[in-house]
Amino acid sequence: MTSQAVQTSAIDPKAEAAVQMIDVHKWYGEFHVLRDINLSVRRGERIVICGPSGSGKSTMIRCINRLEEHQKGRIIVDGTELTNDLKRIDEVRRDVGMVFQHFNLFPHLTILENCTLAPIWVKKMPKKDAEEIAMHYLKRVKIPEQANKYPGQLSGGQQQRVAIARSLCMSPKIMLFDEPTSALDPEMVKEVLDTMVGLAEEGMTMLCVTHEMGFARQVADRVIFMDYGQIVEMNTPDEFFKNPQHERTKLFLSQILH
Amino acid sequence: MSTTVDIPRFVRAKQVEALPPPNLARGPIAWVRENLFSGPFNTLLTLVVFYLLYVSVPPLVKFLFIDAVWSGTDRAACRADMGGSETGACWAFIREKLGYFTYGSYTVSERWRVDIFFALLAIGVGWLLWLKAPRRDLGAVYFFWLFPILSYILLTGGNSDFSGRFWIGFLIFGVLLIALFAFVAAILKTSLRPALIIAGGIVAVIGITLALMDIDFGLRHVPTSLWGGILVTLLVATVGIVFSLPFGILLALGRRSKLPIVRMASVIFIEFVRGVPLITVLIMANTMLPLFLPGDMTVDRLLRPLIGTALFASAYMAEVVRGGLQAMPKGQYEGAMSLGLNYPQMMILIILPQALRIVIPGIVNTFIGLFKDTSLVAIVGIFDVVKTIEASRIDPNWAAPTIGLTGYAFAALFYFIFCFGMSRYSLGVERRLAAGQKR
Numbered sequence A: 001m002t003s004q005a006v007q008t009s010a011i012d013p014k015a016e017a018a019v020q021m022i023d024v025h026k027w028y029g030e031f032h033v034l035r036d037i038n039l040s041v042r043r044g045e046r047i048v049i050c051g052p053s054g055s056g057k058s059t060m061i062r063c064i065n066r067l068e069e070h071q072k073g074r075i076i077v078d079g080t081e082l083t084n085d086l087k088r089i090d091e092v093r094r095d096v097g098m099v100f101q102h103f104n105l106f107p108h109l110t111i112l113e114n115c116t117l118a119p120i121w122v123k124k125m126p127k128k129d130a131e132e133i134a135m136h137y138l139k140r141v142k143i144p145e146q147a148n149k150y151p152g153q154l155s156g157g158q159q160q161r162v163a164i165a166r167s168l169c170m171s172p173k174i175m176l177f178d179e180p181t182s183a184l185d186p187e188m189v190k191e192v193l194d195t196m197v198g199l200a201e202e203g204m205t206m207l208c209v210t211h212e213m214g215f216a217r218q219v220a221d222r223v224i225f226m227d228y229g230q231i232v233e234m235n236t237p238d239e240f241f242k243n244p245q246h247e248r249t250k251l252f253l254s255q256i257l258h
Numbered sequence B: 001m002s003t004t005v006d007i008p009r010f011v012r013a014k015q016v017e018a019l020p021p022p023n024l025a026r027g028p029i030a031w032v033r034e035n036l037f038s039g040p041f042n043t044l045l046t047l048v049v050f051y052l053l054y055v056s057v058p059p060l061v062k063f064l065f066i067d068a069v070w071s072g073t074d075r076a077a078c079r080a081d082m083g084g085s086e087t088g089a090c091w092a093f094i095r096e097k098l099g100y101f102t103y104g105s106y107t108v109s110e111r112w113r114v115d116i117f118f119a120l121l122a123i124g125v126g127w128l129l130w131l132k133a134p135r136r137d138l139g140a141v142y143f144f145w146l147f148p149i150l151s152y153i154l155l156t157g158g159n160s161d162f163s164g165r166f167w168i169g170f171l172i173f174g175v176l177l178i179a180l181f182a183f184v185a186a187i188l189k190t191s192l193r194p195a196l197i198i199a200g201g202i203v204a205v206i207g208i209t210l211a212l213m214d215i216d217f218g219l220r221h222v223p224t225s226l227w228g229g230i231l232v233t234l235l236v237a238t239v240g241i242v243f244s245l246p247f248g249i250l251l252a253l254g255r256r257s258k259l260p261i262v263r264m265a266s267v268i269f270i271e272f273v274r275g276v277p278l279i280t281v282l283i284m285a286n287t288m289l290p291l292f293l294p295g296d297m298t299v300d301r302l303l304r305p306l307i308g309t310a311l312f313a314s315a316y317m318a319e320v321v322r323g324g325l326q327a328m329p330k331g332q333y334e335g336a337m338s339l340g341l342n343y344p345q346m347m348i349l350i351i352l353p354q355a356l357r358i359v360i361p362g363i364v365n366t367f368i369g370l371f372k373d374t375s376l377v378a379i380v381g382i383f384d385v386v387k388t389i390e391a392s393r394i395d396p397n398w399a400a401p402t403i404g405l406t407g408y409a410f411a412a413l414f415y416f417i418f419c420f421g422m423s424r425y426s427l428g429v430e431r432r433l434a435a436g437q438k439r
Helices: A004-009 A057-064 A086-095 A111-121 A127-140 A156-168 A186-201 A213-219 A237-242 A247-256 B028-035 B040-066 B091-103 B108-129 B136-156 B164-188 B192-214 B229-255 B260-275 B278-292 B303-327 B330-338 B343-358 B360-380 B385-393 B403-436
Strands: A017-028 A031-042 A046-050 A072-077 A096-099 A174-178 A205-209 A222-227 A230-235
Touching: A017 A057, A017 A205, A031 A057, A031 A205, A031 A230, A046 A057, A046 A213, A057 A072, A057 A174, A057 A205, A057 A222, A086 A096, A096 A156, A096 B330, A111 A127, A111 A156, A111 B343, A127 A156, A156 A186, A186 A205, A186 A213, A213 A237, A222 A237, A222 A247, A230 A237, A230 A247, B091 B108, B091 B229, B091 B385, B091 B403, B108 B136, B108 B229, B136 B192, B164 B192, B229 B260, B229 B303, B229 B343, B229 B360, B229 B385, B260 B303, B278 B303, B278 B360, B303 B343, B303 B360, B330 B343, B343 B360, B360 B385, B360 B403, B385 B403
Parallel strands: A046 A205, A046 A222, A096 A174, A174 A205
Antiparallel strands: A017 A031, A017 A072, A222 A230
16 A cells, blocks of 8 residues: 555655654554554655545644654654654654644734744743744734734634744744645635745645645645545655546545546 | 515625614613513513512611611610610621721730731732732732731741751751752753752742741730631631632642542542531541641641631632633644643643633632631631621620621621622623633
8 A cells, every 4th residue: 555655765764854654553442543654754845635534634644743642653753753752752843833724823822922932932032032033924924913913813814824923933844734724714725825835935844634736736746645544645746636546536536626 | 775586687886885873762761661671571570679679678778877876885875775776787886896806816915917917918919919010920929928928927926936956957958959959950961050049949938938937026926816807717718719729720730630640639639628518627627637747746726727728629629720621622732732832831821821711700709609618717716707796796795686687797798898809800800801812
């Protein structure tokens, strides 16, 4: 089931891979949610993961910053292997940004405080520097004027852009996106996708769970299709959309691309 | 402008301007009609309520104010057979006994110290509760460190008279604590300096506290057995409130901990304390605590119920806080964790501020319950407000038919002012927080 690209690079832990997942398995109780996941992500690579709901795609990227624990196999993020060692987990989380479907902004803090919180407390950055960096990234996602509002006063698209800026403030090496546009009104999807495209163009390593196939075509280096907790197919976007190999992939694509 | 169904095609040509709402009948008469007499059933209810108010309010006002006796020096003023009036409340009794209700049997010549304590308490509470007050961080230091020391010195007289052996013991404790911090820092491979500074700071704060308690300010010693009245009620309530919230938070976190021993201990404590009446806790604290302690160690008889009520309230507080923690969406934890915050940072910065805000009504409810429960310390012989009123009620010098009623009316007024104040304050805080951050 695993593709050839993985076979060549997954075994060597010293390789300059941003993320390596080797024979990863995970269970929720009796339910085998991730099965034999082998994936190696190069630095600067953009990967889009799609698949039906319940296929394990969210779980897979949540394993990368240990929001979920894997029970078998190895996950190495930027040279650090994820184990039960809390120190390592914190190290990995510092370098891996994550954007969630429901934004998960902190409603009791202003936009600026949302962005400066982690740099101040985790990186021990002086408040002034943190605010400067936060304003820089808020400008980049085009909402510096909202800095002193609370998340509840912003639209969904704006909130999601704040969430992206908040992650960027930690200057992560890898960004994970878990269906970042699924909870948005149709009119707001584009502003978030534009931000993500901008990020991709700057060479950020990205793993993105999304069903925005236009985005996948535009920026992805590889598209992964998952089903039943397995990687079913992985290919360049061109080949993936034009010439899907697996029956399951063909069925899936025929249903989402009308 | 019609967009009815029989028109198959429609394109709006002109934007509809925003209009003010229609001018419905407003004013008092419309309000009364809408709220009090909107239907036969509501009209009936309104009339019944008016009748009940008519029956109950005028006699109450008559008893408390119109027929009340405001001055007098003994029972004669409030007895018809001795030339007084006995149909109304005997406020003269309250005026005469107010000193006793406030200070209990506290030495009369030293009561100014209690007044200063009340003033210091008011300053501390005001400083912390006034949300826009300047330097609230200093206010916290004042309220949680300086104020307790000053109160101790003022109320008891200070001059604890620690022995030389005690100070040697403290010295050994200090050295051990600093050594422990240095040791832990060495194990964790963090730098030594901050660990030493923290340890030194802790020892210094405790040392200064003890030294201040030891200094002889020339104040006369007043044993706690003489304290009473409002002094004791406020003291027990304040200590209970100040300790129950942090303990409650710790217990709530413990109960949700993944560590089985911590969780078990929290569950056992909470369920045990909630499972027994406060009276039981007080009696146990009073009679059984000394049995557990080494023979030469005694706990002050006022301190025992103080600890009892604080622990009792913590158990309730823990469940209130746990409710708030459970209401927090998982995404908040995940958002915090994904940014690399560790557990204490996540809890203190993200989860608790939101969870506690959700349960402000429950927290204040527990505080109010605690405030009124302080009257139960009378069971173990502490003279709180109610107990002092009870004791004065049977004073033969004031034997009159309305004395009991007046005394209880005073107690009700006292409790009501404090509880209603807490309730209003919490409503204000809720409204203020809600205005700042609409979800």
